Amino acid sequence: xxxxxxxxxxxxxxGPWTPEEDDKLTxxxxxxxxxxxxxxxxxxxxxxxxxxxxxxxxxxxxPDIKRGKFSxxxxxxxxxxxxxxxxxxSAIAARLPGRTxxxxxNYWNTHxxxxxxxxxxDPVTHAHLLDLSSILSSxxxxxxxxxxxxxxxGNTQALLNPDILRLYSILSSMKQENSDLFLQQxxxxxxxxxxxxxxxxxxxxxxxxxxxxxxxxxxACISAATTGPFLNQTTPLMPANVEGFSPNPTSTFSCRNSQxxxxxxxxxxxxxxxxxxxxxxxxxxxxxxxxxxELSGFQSPNNGYRIFSTDSVISTRLTSPGPLNSPSTxxxxxxxxxxxxxxxxLLNQKSCMGVVARHLEFPPGGQEDxx
DNA sequence: AAACTCGTCAACCGCAAGTAC
DNA sequence: CGTACTTGCGGTTGACGAGTT
Numbered sequence: 001x002x003x004x005x006x007x008x009x010x011x012x013x014x015g016p017w018t019p020e021e022d023d024k025l026t027x028x029x030x031x032x033x034x035x036x037x038x039x040x041x042x043x044x045x046x047x048x049x050x051x052x053x054x055x056x057x058x059x060x061x062x063p064d065i066k067r068g069k070f071s072x073x074x075x076x077x078x079x080x081x082x083x084x085x086x087x088x089x090s091a092i093a094a095r096l097p098g099r100t101x102x103x104x105x106n107y108w109n110t111h112x113x114x115x116x117x118x119x120x121x122d123p124v125t126h127a128h129l130l131d132l133s134s135i136l137s138s139x140x141x142x143x144x145x146x147x148x149x150x151x152x153x154g155n156t157q158a159l160l161n162p163d164i165l166r167l168y169s170i171l172s173s174m175k176q177e178n179s180d181l182f183l184q185q186x187x188x189x190x191x192x193x194x195x196x197x198x199x200x201x202x203x204x205x206x207x208x209x210x211x212x213x214x215x216x217x218x219x220a221c222i223s224a225a226t227t228g229p230f231l232n233q234t235t236p237l238m239p240a241n242v243e244g245f246s247p248n249p250t251s252t253f254s255c256r257n258s259q260x261x262x263x264x265x266x267x268x269x270x271x272x273x274x275x276x277x278x279x280x281x282x283x284x285x286x287x288x289x290x291x292x293x294e295l296s297g298f299q300s301p302n303n304g305y306r307i308f309s310t311d312s313v314i315s316t317r318l319t320s321p322g323p324l325n326s327p328s329t330x331x332x333x334x335x336x337x338x339x340x341x342x343x344x345x346l347l348n349q350k351s352c353m354g355v356v357a358r359h360l361e362f363p364p365g366g367q368e369d370x371x
Numbered sequence: 372a373a374a375c376t377c378g379t380c381a382a383c384c385g386c387a388a389g390t391a392c
Numbered sequence: 393c394g395t396a397c398t399t400g401c402g403g404t405t406g407a408c409g410a411g412t413t
Contacts, residue, residue: 016381016407038398054399055382090401101401106380 013047017056021046025053026061059102066098070107078104079112083126 017025028044034057035043037050046053059065070078074096081092089101089108096104113123121127 014383036398050398051384052382058400059381087402102381105402110379 011047012049012052014052017060021048022056022061025057029057029061055102059100064098065100070099070111074099075107075112078108079116079126082108082112082123086124 013021024044024046025040028040032043034040034054037054040046040050040053041048044053048056077096078092081095085091087105089105093099093101093104108123116123116126
């Protein structure tokens with residue numbers, strides 16, 4: 001179909017907006033509403049095309065736009081969402097209140113993308129060469145594609161490890177499931193992030209036993225694959241003990257196939273990955289944490305349970321033992337790029353844990369499907 | 372001090388989906 | 393149902409400032 005120009009190019013101003021133009025546009029929209037963008041410039045007395053007005057309003061003048069640097073929480077969310085949604089900036093922006101798609105796109109291209117590259121992470125696929133996340137991402141974010149053993153980078157030693165083979169088996173059976181599940185969990189995770197600011201966090205000890213199986217499994221796999229920067233980077237960040245926090249003994253990893261011991265993902269941290277169901281069959285992990293529905297009206301489609309992954313754990317790590325609801329529990333704009341860089345390399349590994357854990361509890365065709 | 376490079380981000384462009392007629 | 397038009401989106405551009413040579 002034919003399409004005319006969005007506006008008459010003659011007499012239409014381009015380039016940066018002046019304060020006077022901003023004022024005209026803001027005043028008009030506040031009084032009249034945007035209405036028809038095409039006719040707005042004429043009505044508002046602006047020498048701009050409607051498209052330019054709409055862009056200026058949505059990306060800059062809108063009163064609910066958040067200004068300033070992205071918080072670590074926001075950055076973490078962007079990376080997670082991008083791993084699922086790709087370059088669908090508007091979809092990502094819809095999940096980040098106060099941020100525009102243009103802003104997120106710019107921030108991705110100028111900051112996040114470069115840092116991921118420096119960390120050896122492909123910003124398109126989010127795959128880390130020869131690490132757990134690349135395996136998990138292949139299965140979780142691309143369920144239509146088969147996981148190939150070549151994903152393991154030809155590391156035959158890793159293939160001989162029964163734990164890796166078991167993980168591979170789990171992921172292979174998951175590949176039929178819809179990736180919407182993962183997106184849903186990201187959304188829940190975001191909601192949970194906000195809740196974490198005000199509520200105590202359940203501990204690992206109260207989780208279903210199946211999850212403990214995964215906790216045993218994953219570090220063994222990581223060990224077998226001896227992958228990337230993961231262990232190197234986490235070790236100095238995860239001291240065995242942090243003042244004010246007593247690590248749960250059940251959360252300490254033990255490798256079943258070697259004498260090695262591992263620092264668990266969460267040791268010394270404030271929060272733990274956790275299942276959180278809203279029916280009566282599973283005890284709420286921590287009675288001090290209210291149901292999500294009570295707090296937000298959020299309704300979980302289909303599943304009726306919650307998964308808390310470790311995603312925001314790193315946010316609370318730096319300033320522990322500060323209170324969870326303290327603003328200082330977030331890595332804010334004063335945190336260094338290096339700080340963020342170290343933590344961002346952990347994101348891929350952690351973001352997949354919740355999904356795998358859920359799968360272990362309710363394999364396809366299993367308990368959950370029968371409900 | 373001038374020239375150059377690089378990073379940032381607001382704004383533009385073209386396309387496609389959605390909507391009204 | 394087809395066409396004209398509007399809106400939204402993602403990729404790209406270019407102005408500008410800061411840092412470097």
